[in-house]
Amino acid sequence: MAFVQDTPKDSFRLGMLIYDTRYRSITIQVIVLVLFLAFLSWLVNNTIENLAAKDRTFDFGFLWSRAGYDINQTLIPYTNDSTHMRAAMVGLLNTLLSAFVGCIIATFLGVFIGVLRLSKNWLVSRLMTVYVEVFRNVPVLLWILLASTVLSETTPAPSDFRVTEAMQAAGEQPKAHMLFNGSVAITNRSMNLPAPLVEHGLPRLEFLGLSLNSNVLAFLIVFGASIYANHLLRSNARRVQEQTGRRPVTWWKSLAILLIPSAALLFALGFHLDYPVMTKFNFRGGMELLHSFTALTLALALYTAAFIAEIVRAGIMAISRGQHEAAAALGLRPGRTMSLVILPQALRVIIPPLISQYLNLTKNTSLAIAVSYMDLRGTLGGITLNQTGKELECMLLMMAIYLTISLLISSLMNLFNRAVKLKER
């Protein structure tokens, strides 16, 4: 006891900052912080000095000047008279489209392959192992290039679809034919599908500078309401079943609720399909799905699916065998064991690493330039950067946008994770 009381309390010396464990960690943190701030200020100062030396300014005014170039895939109205800002928006939407579709395909494919990899069937499980090992061990850029080459080399040129008068006179057939009764054409540039059009549509909605297609919006609202009504119907049926032991027949009511309102809306809007037609050089009309988009999205999805499959497999294997056995003892078939018992529990293990795969896929869309897909990197970070010479501004803006997208995805997925994680009561 005497020792404790003898400890000196006052007399603070400078050396104690290093030799006293009470202060040492604070000292180190302060030094590191100062060094970090100094480095940061040096970086900013260096940039400013170099910009000044080159007589260059730093401003984002160029975003509101005329872009002057054209883009081959635009999800929102865009012409070469639009601004660079608009071009960047077009690129951003192309990036998001590819990332969104890619993530969905990768998730379905990844879960499917991950589950099958654990199959008791030797052939199936080995095939899935081969898939995973092949896809995740080859750089994704090569998969993108391969997908693009396969799509463009195995398909006919648009000119092969053309029927000239001379050919008609000679009774010759064109080299290539459209599929599905003349509604779909696959050329070496794009896939041309029938496009849904409306005869008497609603006016476009202007919202925060964006112009929204109110026909699509109306359809989504009606269809969403139908799904909700169907959900009410089914939960009502379940309640009746729990009370009386007999489940009322609902399938025709479900079908009617889901289909009739949407069909009525489409009829009222004058819905019809616009089929692609061959013109002098290309197919016009209909909906054009560029091969650059398909190649990029498909390759990214196939590549990421291999990683997701491994995550799913790890998640399933983390569930104790007792769960399988308990489910089997209750008489559940293997398929229902998987979907009702194993997967819901495995989700808790799967979701955190799945977030980072989604982020990877989204960031990998910036490889789009390899197949001439005009994503954010192609418009803002490519053509705009070059035509305006604003490297620093464009790069910073692009980094900020990718960062925002990634943070949004991970916060959404974290919300989902919170919803499915183990509830401790």
Place this chain on the structure above:
Amino acid sequence: MKKSVFLGTLSAAALFAGIAGAGTLEDVKARGVLNCGVNVGLTGFGAPDANGNYQGFDVSLCKALAAAVLGDATKVKYAPTTGETRFTALASGEVDVLIRNSTWTFSRDVDLKFDFVAVNYYDGQGFMVKKDLGVSSAKELDGATVCIQTGTTTELNLADFFKANNMSYTPVNVGDDTEAQRQYLAGACDAYTTDASGLAASRATMPDADNHIILPEIISKEPLGPLVRHGDNVWGDVVRWTYFALVAAEEYGVTSANIEEMASTTTNPEIKRLLGTEGDLGAMLGLDKEWGKRAIAASGNYGEIFEANIGSATPIKLARGLNALWTQGGLQYAPPFR
């Protein structure tokens, strides 16, 4: 105390980083090597030959410049640049001079802070299509898919041309000439557009060159020339007058073959000044007397370089046209050497 010394060093380093690269001529002399930004691969203008050595119309100017400044035409480090990377490479100081089919435009000269010192090739944008497409004029390209190099002036000209003629098109934006050529040959686009000289060069390397035609329309002015960073006038003068020395040499009949003979026998004072046997123009540039002589000896005068790389005897078969000397009805003209 120590901390303030450290911060002082940091800010000094930052200051020097800002100042470095002010005198390119001194930098090149001290380094002993000229960093020349050239095309990644455009046959005839700047492309590696079978042995991996860069050759071409633009590359010859790099050699002449190295010969003038360093006394050795081989002391060049070639930095291949694409349409997208070239200006960043020059602005950042990675290359000393960019000689890469770059169009002289207002915004590049003024806004991007570069100086175009001369025009070594007067060009214009054209279209190439496959013969069996049955198109004989660019005005018939309504609805076509067009391959185009991204980050170039041609991208904007294309948009303007189709707009002015009230036509539509689908662009396919590709990284460089080689990739554009591959996409065009694979049928990903109906037409390929770039400078007419570039089209001729691309066509010359195609296995079935006869199946492709270059349409008659020239839709833009593309004065191509060497450029340097803005504000470094000493270096800009060196590049400009080295180029003019090659043009003047052609005008006065000085070739790589007769240059020694001319230097010793000529009585024309202008040629004497050009070759350094009279006056001291070199010293005014910060070089020695014989800079012009070495520049011409490196790969010949302007006409020789043209004929050897892209002229009618080569597969590219470009006529002199606008690039003939002013004495022969062209635009190539060197101011007086005095």
